[in-house]
Amino acid sequence: MQDMDRSRFIVTRNDFNALLTALRDDGYSLAGPTLRDEAILYDAIKGVEDLPAGWTDEQEAGRYRLRRRDDNALFGYNVGPHSWRKFLQQPSLTLWRAKKTDNGFNVEASDDATPRMAFIGVRPCELKAIAVQDRVLCGGDHIDTDYARRREQVFIMTVQCTQAGNTCFCVSMQTGPRADKGFDLAVTEIIDADRHEFVIETGSDAGAEMLARVPHRPASEADWKKAQDATQHTAAQMGRQMDTGGIKELLYRNAEHPRWDEVAARCLACTNCTMVCPTCFCTTVEDTTDLAGDTAERVQRWDSCFNSRYSYIHGGNIRQSTRSRYRQWLTHKIASWHDQFGSSGCVGCGRCITWCPVGIDITEEVAAIRANDGSSTGQEVADK
Amino acid sequence: MSNIHDLAQIIREHPFSQGMSDEHIQLLTGCAKNTHFSDGAYLFREGDDADTFYWIRAGKVAMEFHAPPRGTLQIDCRKAGEALGWSWIVEPYRWFCDARALEDTRALAFDATCLRGKMESDLQLACALYRRFVPLMYRGLQRTQLQLLDVYGGN
Amino acid sequence: MAQLPGAALPAKGPMVPHPVAVRHLQRETHDTYTLTLDPPDPDQGLPFTPGQFTMLYLFGIGEVPISISGDPASPMQLVHTIRAVGNVTRPMQDMQRGSVLGVRGPFGTGWPVREARGKDVVLVAGGIGLAPLRPLICHLLKRREDYGHISIFYGARSPADILYRKELESWGGRFDIDVSVIVDHAASDWYGDVGVVTTLLCKLRCDAGNTIVMTCGPEIMMRFVTRELNHLNIADEQIYVSMERNMQCAVGMCGHCQYGPGFVCKDGPVYRLDRIKPFLGIREI
Numbered sequence: 148m149q150d151m152d153r154s155r156f157i158v159t160r161n162d163f164n165a166l167l168t169a170l171r172d173d174g175y176s177l178a179g180p181t182l183r184d185e186a187i188l189y190d191a192i193k194g195v196e197d198l199p200a201g202w203t204d205e206q207e208a209g210r211y212r213l214r215r216r217d218d219n220a221l222f223g224y225n226v227g228p229h230s231w232r233k234f235l236q237q238p239s240l241t242l243w244r245a246k247k248t249d250n251g252f253n254v255e256a257s258d259d260a261t262p263r264m265a266f267i268g269v270r271p272c273e274l275k276a277i278a279v280q281d282r283v284l285c286g287g288d289h290i291d292t293d294y295a296r297r298r299e300q301v302f303i304m305t306v307q308c309t310q311a312g313n314t315c316f317c318v319s320m321q322t323g324p325r326a327d328k329g330f331d332l333a334v335t336e337i338i339d340a341d342r343h344e345f346v347i348e349t350g351s352d353a354g355a356e357m358l359a360r361v362p363h364r365p366a367s368e369a370d371w372k373k374a375q376d377a378t379q380h381t382a383a384q385m386g387r388q389m390d391t392g393g394i395k396e397l398l399y400r401n402a403e404h405p406r407w408d409e410v411a412a413r414c415l416a417c418t419n420c421t422m423v424c425p426t427c428f429c430t431t432v433e434d435t436t437d438l439a440g441d442t443a444e445r446v447q448r449w450d451s452c453f454n455s456r457y458s459y460i461h462g463g464n465i466r467q468s469t470r471s472r473y474r475q476w477l478t479h480k481i482a483s484w485h486d487q488f489g490s491s492g493c494v495g496c497g498r499c500i501t502w503c504p505v506g507i508d509i510t511e512e513v514a515a516i517r518a519n520d521g522s523s524t525g526q527e528v529a530d531k
Numbered sequence: 532m533s534n535i536h537d538l539a540q541i542i543r544e545h546p547f548s549q550g551m552s553d554e555h556i557q558l559l560t561g562c563a564k565n566t567h568f569s570d571g572a573y574l575f576r577e578g579d580d581a582d583t584f585y586w587i588r589a590g591k592v593a594m595e596f597h598a599p600p601r602g603t604l605q606i607d608c609r610k611a612g613e614a615l616g617w618s619w620i621v622e623p624y625r626w627f628c629d630a631r632a633l634e635d636t637r638a639l640a641f642d643a644t645c646l647r648g649k650m651e652s653d654l655q656l657a658c659a660l661y662r663r664f665v666p667l668m669y670r671g672l673q674r675t676q677l678q679l680l681d682v683y684g685g686n
Numbered sequence: 687m688a689q690l691p692g693a694a695l696p697a698k699g700p701m702v703p704h705p706v707a708v709r710h711l712q713r714e715t716h717d718t719y720t721l722t723l724d725p726p727d728p729d730q731g732l733p734f735t736p737g738q739f740t741m742l743y744l745f746g747i748g749e750v751p752i753s754i755s756g757d758p759a760s761p762m763q764l765v766h767t768i769r770a771v772g773n774v775t776r777p778m779q780d781m782q783r784g785s786v787l788g789v790r791g792p793f794g795t796g797w798p799v800r801e802a803r804g805k806d807v808v809l810v811a812g813g814i815g816l817a818p819l820r821p822l823i824c825h826l827l828k829r830r831e832d833y834g835h836i837s838i839f840y841g842a843r844s845p846a847d848i849l850y851r852k853e854l855e856s857w858g859g860r861f862d863i864d865v866s867v868i869v870d871h872a873a874s875d876w877y878g879d880v881g882v883v884t885t886l887l888c889k890l891r892c893d894a895g896n897t898i899v900m901t902c903g904p905e906i907m908m909r910f911v912t913r914e915l916n917h918l919n920i921a922d923e924q925i926y927v928s929m930e931r932n933m934q935c936a937v938g939m940c941g942h943c944q945y946g947p948g949f950v951c952k953d954g955p956v957y958r959l960d961r962i963k964p965f966l967g968i969r970e971i
Contacts, residue, residue, distance in 0.1 A: 242701045245745065251705045251786030252745055288952070289937040292699045399947075402968045408571075429941030432701075432934050436746030443746040445701065450940070457942060458932050461771040463600040465931065471970030479944065486947040578913070578967055597969045598906040623917060679871060 154350075155366040156358060160343035163221070164195045165361040166304075166332075170265045173357070175302055178234055179267030180227070185213060187227040189234070192267065195221060206312045206386075206497065209506030220338045222268055225312035226496050230425030231266055231273055235280065235301070236294050238449045242432070245443040252443070261293065265302040269330065271323035272315075272494040274305055276425035278329060282488045283428050302353060305330035309377040313386035314497030316510055320389065322494040324381040332358060335374035346374040387497060387510045390517065394491075397516065398482035402474065403523045406515045411470035413505045418451035420499035420507075421476065426484075426492045427451070452476050477509060538563055542639060545586050546612045547663060555659050562645040568592075568632040574615065581624045582643045584616035590636025595629045606678070607671070608633070617668055619643035620660070700937045703743040703788025706764065708781045714767060715847050718814065719779050720755065723764040726789055731761030735796030736821035737928060737956040741936050742766065743788030748774040751933040751951075753818035754792060758825055764789065767817035767849065793936040795956045797822045797900050798926055806834040806892035808920075810911050812841045812883055812903025816849045818928050818955075819902050823857070835892055836863040841883030841907070844869050845876050864891070883907065884914045894919040900956075902928040909966055912959055922960035929954045929962070946971060 158166060167177060171193070179192040182199040192198065201219040204227065205212045216223050245254045269277070281298065284291040308317075308324035317323030326333055331354030335346040346366050349355040366374075421427045431450035436443045450457060453472045458465035466472050484492030493509070500508045539560040542548050548556060566585070568574060574585060574592060585592075587609050594607040594615075606628070609615045615638070618626050624643070650657035704726035712720040721742075725732040732740075734754050743749040750772070756765025770776045781787065799822065807826060811819050826833055838857065842848045848867060858865035866886045868879040879886065883903075897920055901911050908927045915925055931943040931950040943950040946965040965971050 242699065245788075247745065250784075251707065252788075254702055254705065254788065256699060256702050284939060287938060289700045289939060291939060399964075402971065428939070430935070431940065431942070432749070434743070434746060434748040440746060447701070450942075452941065452944075458600070460600045460930055460932050461769075463602055465600045466970045467602050468970060475944070475971075483944070483947040487949075576967075577909075596906060598904065599970070603969070625913070 154348055154355075155371055156347045156349075156363040157366050157370055158345045158347050158358075158361060158363045160221075160345070162362045163345055166357065167192075167194045167267065169357055169360040170302060174263055175265035176262045177265050177267055178231075180222075180224070182213070186211060187213070187224055189227075189229040189231065198222070198268075199224065203310075204312065206314045206501040207506075208314065208500050208508045209503055211501050218338050219343070220336055222306045222334070222336050223310065223338075225308070225310070225315060226270055226273065226498060228423045228498065228502055230423065230496075230498070231269060231277055232280065232425055232427070234264055234266070235277070235297050236284065236291070236428060236430070236449070237447075240293055240447045242445045242447050247441045257293075261296045261300065263300040263302075264297070265304065267304045269303050269305045270308055270496070271305065271326035272317045272320070272496045273425055274303065274326045274329045275320075275322035275494045276496070277303075279426045279484075279488070279490060279492060279494065280428060282490070283426075286488070302357070303330045303332075305333040305350075307333055307335040307374065307378050308381045309336060311381045311384040311386060312497060312501075314500040314508075315385055316387040316389050316495040316497060318382050318385045318388070318495070319391060319510075320491060320493055320495035325375075325378040330354070335377060337370070337373055337377070344370075346370055387495075387500070387508070389493075389495070389510045389513055391491070394513065395482040395485045397513075397520060398478045401516050401520065401522075402478070404516050404519070405522055406512060406519070407470050407474045409515075410473055410507060410512055411468065413507055414469050414473050415505060416453040416455075416469045416472060417504060418453045419502045419504065421451035421453060422449070423498040423502045424480075425496060425498070426480070426494065429457075431457075452479070477512060481509070481513065535560060538565065538639075541565070541588070542586075545588065545639065547586050547614050551659055555656050558649055558653065558656055559641065559646070562642040562649070563639050566638050566640040568636045568638070570632060570634050572632045572636075574630040574632065574636075574638070575626045576629050577626055579626045581616065581618040581626050583640050584614070584619045584643050585630075585638040585640055586614050587611050588637045588639060590638075591633040592636055592638075593631050593633050595631060597629065603629075607674070614664070614667060617664060617671075619647070620664055700790070701935060703741070703749070703790050705786050706789050708783055708785045708787065709763070710783060711779070711781055714849055717771070718767060718769050718849060720765060720767045721778070721781065721787075722756075723766070723787065723789065725762055725764050732764050732789075732792065733761045734758060734792040734821070736799060736825055737796035737818055738792040738794050739818075739936075739955065740764070740766070740789050740791030740793065741933070742768075742774075742778070743790070744774050744778050745786070745788070747777060749788070749790075749934075750774045751793075751936060753928075753955075755817040755820045756824075757828075758821050759828055767814070767820070769814050790936065793951055795952075795954055797956055798898060798958075799825055802898040802900075803832045804834065804896075806897040807836045808839070808890060808892055808897055808899040809837070810839045810883060810887070810899065810901040810903070812907040812911075813843065813847070814849065815901075815903030815907075815928070816840055819900065820850065820853075822900065827857075827860075827863070830862060834896065837890060837892065838863065838865045839883055839886045839890075840865070840867045841886070841903070842867070842869050843871075845872050845878070864889075882910075884910050887911070887914045887918065890918060897924055899925045900927075901925065905929070905966070912966075922963055923958065925959040926956055927959055927962070928956050 177192045180187045181190045198221045201216050203216045204224045241257045243256045245252045284294045305326050330350040333348040337344050429450045430447045433446045480492040589611050592609045593605045595603050595605050707724045710722040739751050739753045741749050752766045755767040770779050933943045934940040936951045938949040938952040
């Protein structure tokens, strides 16, 4: 008799939309991958009709193209320039409003309603990224209340990756291509000539409850093996890899490595990498008033350590050169994050590599530093 | 590797050694080598052990402090024919500022530890070097004092 | 629902300022002034540790991190000495009695008052750096018997830029602390020392092995002061510095104040030197 795991099921392609409808009926606003502006972007969706069925992406350093698949897979691509950060840590958020009074001013914390969202198609690396941001924004002494409120209500449908992109390196970062927990439901798409179905794993009561509303059957041993084979195949296909052994100390001791000059000569400080990175969390605040000067507002916006005023104190910027900013970003992401938050800040999604207009590849940068560990900028050229 | 005769000749021709005895030139040669720094390279940095000092043969070297957040401030420079570095001759033998090549720079580099040792036993050599360095320091201090007046600044 | 780490949500986020009234504005020098504010809590005041800072908000203009410079034994008065250098601190100097500012805090780590008990204490300040040390001086003088020999070394640009001049003169008049002041340059009516603050350190009288040094001023000044201290056999583990970086949230979440692996707003601004020495020497870190 086959051993069937109680938490693994099959939902057919025809029934899959019922899952999304059930979520909407429960009051969730759905967000998922959509096709727009020649990319796969996360946006509001209503059902499977909004998903980029039959599309895939081709990614390389500084390159992103869409291509038609020869099947109609709903999730047959990797990650695009959006991450789930845009829904959890708002790109622009009013923190509070203040009104002048006779003897000063009154401040009202912004209590705008936060939507109840269901994220459809969260990749394992992205799930890990969300966990990383949870630690940063909710796991310390202070909590980002808006993030926390949105996060608490989120329903996560993860998609296990059945193909790897050229810029993916989740295996090196131990964040994929398969997620074992942290989701409400996890989906592995099985598509071939005879079938188009989804192996569904339930990861929570909420997930099980949602699944119970749609037609489904238990997954067989063979089904489960097929799902696992798919992700194992993905793991073998990784486009990049990063040696993370002693990486924190490696970057700490190489602050004056000549590689920083080399990458600075290419880096445009365009901030793309920080905008697409799913774990970047830096924000800036903007204090404004209306024209009459009676009401004031504080707005929090995404910021980037590559921005020119990021490190400004009276007198100037601490980090004036692109070199120092790039070094800050990479060292923070790969090294300091461990000391600050107990894990790497990088989940190996490869977005920064794909979306860098000059194709800077952080796996290559780290390897270059490792190859010449300990060398220092501008040493004597030659001894004649 | 430089021919030792060539090195001695280069030292002899450098303005800084004018008037030095052959014997002292030989002693210096024993502690010297030719060096080359590309544009942007640091010859030494603030806080490093002052174990090498330089006579510039060609190029230009800026003496700088890094003062965040103002950034890097250049307060002096050395050109061809000039000597760079006094901290090797005064305790605790630590560089006081950064020295960075502003262009392709060639210099004679002297092993300060070796030379300090030689100066201990050869007082004539010590005197010959002090006589060349003390006026440099004096003129440097005068320049610095005048720079301090900030005469071009507004009130 | 996937589980979220962290405690229950607070009623108001840490980013919301409390309106407080200005009680008094005192001009210190041509570009520096001291604000005395009512505390946000009229019952408890604003208790703080010397070395901590608050974020001061000027309605509609912006917010700045300012060290608290008042006496920690008087939490009912919130005192800040501020230099008018930017578009918040310049208009702030026009505040009058009754004007309202916003305040958040206190934030950050403080000077090691407990660590220093029973030891000789040396304070080295440069320019506005005396302001974050003032609460410490108030504390040391109130608990004089808890500390060994106390010396204060202060460097300013010119006599007109000397902060808290009357207080310095009164501290200097005491028999139980040494106060030395030096200026970079002066006119002919100055009879005090002229030079840099590091040159004052040769006057230092302390038991090197049993001394704590606390220093605050421009980063380059702190670098050279610590070099001089090491030369006097005072180890990095005995020296504390106060660092400054761009601060916006002050609670370690906006990323701006990162310095090495830490955040100046919560791992600092006061650091024991050995913990950040490698970073002091790296340009643009």
